Amino acid sequence: MTTNDVIDRLIQVGQDLPAYGQTALTWLTGNVWWLIPVPVVVAISVSVARRRFGRKPLKDRQAFELLPTTGFDPVLEDVLRFAKQLAQAQRSVSRWAFTPVRGTAVRVRLLSQGGLLTMRIEGPARAASVLRHQSYSQCEMRAVGPAVASSERPEIRLGADLDTSSQTALAA
Template sequence: MTAGLVGTVTSYADGLLAALLAVGAGWGMYAVRQRRRATAAVRGRVRFELVPAETFDAAEQEIDWFAGQLASVPVAAGSIPRRAAGTRIRLTCADGLMRFRLEGPARAASLLRMPGYEQVEVHDAEQARASGPLRVRFEGAPPLPVRGGAQ
């Protein structure tokens, strides 16, 4: 029985090797294509800056709605690779100014541009950077000193 199995495998060895090579080449081409699609999608991401009003105080419903909005970004982005479909939230602080930025796929730009909170404006991040720093003052908290000792 073992001899018959070995004989059958050796008689089909050339065909099996060719099929294995074809599957490997197909998988390799698919992987290269997906990588190129992901690279193009990451290169074309959009960035928005959320600027709250001085009286901004988010309600729990607004927070839940905004989280649901961000969770639906990969669906709105369509058929792009999963690693390029995610949303990134960046909180940065420079010179005492905190910035809240959203970054996501260009295909979902309209969803990211929608204001998630009632008292928050959404600006294009490049325009916000060009217009200069945006100051937000919180009630009851003194402003941080600006570098160089000026207020």
């Protein structure tokens, strides 16, 4: 095959391009009925897969409580160091396309039980060893066990508590 043969073949393909485009357009208009549902099916499949792969990390979460001492007064550098360590704990859990972010998230909860303020750190069980080493210097860390208990749902109250008679008056 010579250079002239290659050039002649390229010119012939270039001249046939409008015919190829017309054939592709005819095929597309004839088969558009199944091209529209394909992205919908793919999106639903990916959503179902992400939900299924996200169940296990959400069930297997570990919690640790930080109990401050009476002289606990961290400086800004300690707070920033602690925040950076928590961010590294989330990155230590490998994520891939189907594992949702909410399954690998590290959560910090401030709890007050009996007047004592504690901070609870929750994360995936795979990051428990990293979470166990994150603490302030003047705090005691203890393992709590499974992260979410049904009795520990947050309760938010704003303003003064209203008695039942004033609540019924407001509802009317």
